[in-house]
Amino acid sequence: MKRVIVLSLGLLPLVTGCSIFQADPVPPSPALVGVSGQDAAWASQIKRRPDGASFEPLVDAREAVEQARSQPQVESFDAQSLADAEQALASAEAGWQPLAEAKRRPADKLAAVADDAHRAQRLAEIARYTAVREIKLKELLALNEQIEQQQARTAPVRGGSGIARGAAGADNLIGQRVVPDRLGDIEFQTGTARLTGPSQAVVQRLAALMKNNPDYGVAVFGHTDNMGPSDASLERFVQANPGLEEQAPTREQQVRAFNLALSAARARAVAQTLVNDGVEARRIGARGFGDTRPVAANNTADGRRANRRIEAIIVPGPDSQAARQGG
Template sequence: MKQFWIVGLGLLPLVAGCSLFETNPVPPSPALTGVSAQDAAWKDQIKRVRGAEEARFEPLVEAREAVSAALAQQGVNDYDAASLEEAQQALDAAESGWAEVANKRRPNGDKLAAIATDAHRATRLAEIARYAAVREINLEKLVAVNDQLETREQSQPTRQARPVTGDARDLVGQKVVPDQLGEVSFQPGTARMKPASQEIVRQLAGLLERYPSVGVAVFGHTDNVGPSAASLERFVKANPKLEQQAPSQAEKVRAFNLALSAARARTVAQLLVDNGVPARRIGARGFGDTRPVASNDTQAGRQANRRIEAVIVPGPDSPEAQRARAENAGS
């Protein structure tokens, strides 16, 4: 079973760039003080190449490359088309500004600063769009492997939890929450974690600290029961796009449960970050009521379906992730 997980998860740079908290993966443009220093800095970014029709402005070159990479990234339009569109608009603005000064021997420093600002914005948004697509695709691969593993486990007459011991390779594939560390639970209908569960998440953070080469994927699940009618309507009104679709009652409940499970997974991830786990080692996703493990017709079944699962996966610096990056770069 361990090999099955390693093969499946070796495809993932997963947890590298998988985090929902890494919202600004592109370093900001360098800050300088003084008008003359700023002008000089931007002019230093202009590279005049012999034989070329026009000079190169480095921030603009970086923006072009970032947007091109985002456009080529599989799934980017499915997962973050808005950021990609904004990146393209910012790049267009930078291109327009550069066209006005490209052939001038001494371009205006303020104009260059404006171009650089648009270019850095294009780069940042393009990278966000690309990383969002990579993150979601990797999580989908992980979910597929997890579903296969659960099918295998359900076919076994008995299942004994393995203790959280051994080396990092032994840990990969273990569902440490709830199987080893215990259940993580929340106040009904909210993403407010119960105090006792916070200690379990801190134990998980300690485990990740002891094994720096691994990461964790956090999955949130709910039963199929929605909140009170008033809470459900508040949720719908707070989401204009959902309200515009005129959803049925069942669709409203499913949307609420999906949002709730995602919020709970993010709460766990954020508490891990608060306890020192680098965000790049964490992935988080909610599935609402789409992955039940028991019947929703009984109270016990519904309680079993309301759960957080935390699965240990190869971390961004693990040999598996490094091999995957090398294979992707060579393909």
């Protein structure tokens, strides 16, 4: 029996815009030009306090590491980034110690402390945001399982395979994966987020379904296989994401990041096409999973083709009766 995927009304705002699955921007190291500019910039970061001088990049790094340490389950989800952040912070502290009371603080030594501090801050925020993302995903999946169990106990068996039209049948597809199961596959030109011609027609059918059922929302999920792009495409991707090399030093990790970005771009492309076809943006959520949710083995062409997919799941919309009743 095909497993029905159910998302509650309360989860639609979490899916929309993917906000809970994306980390806030991680601050880059400051770019400074010229020796005099560096000297002035570092000097401006030193603050005189009653208990001694402090260096602002180090203060920010300490705060970020402490927040990461206090984030629930951070050790379970990204212990390595936290450990690396703590190591970078320790290096920054050691570098700052002889400078704290010094009358002269060479710019190159302050720069070394700042580099370690910024690295500690970036890694700490990566660890914290990873834990937040994974916790939210676990909550979503747990709630999904709970709703499935409730429906199995209380919901009548629904007959027929046609797509419901109009308000009278608006609940018939809640929790159903209409793409690809009912409306067809959505595909893209290789390595891009550009829909193929036949896929445009599938999205138009999905848009018509949404417009005919104003109580519906839709969650659009993008997936890829585990194959990477060409070396040239991967290099362009890395160059377009300056922080990627530090966060994903191996080619395998860079490929995974590329696939995640591609799947998200494809999900957003479907969402944008729905908006262009007249569906309100607030009724649509989009998220990419990259190659993390395969449905077949990636060691065959057929398996990889199955893994490259868009899934569209009908959920209660923001104007549904469930929304008006508070979920």
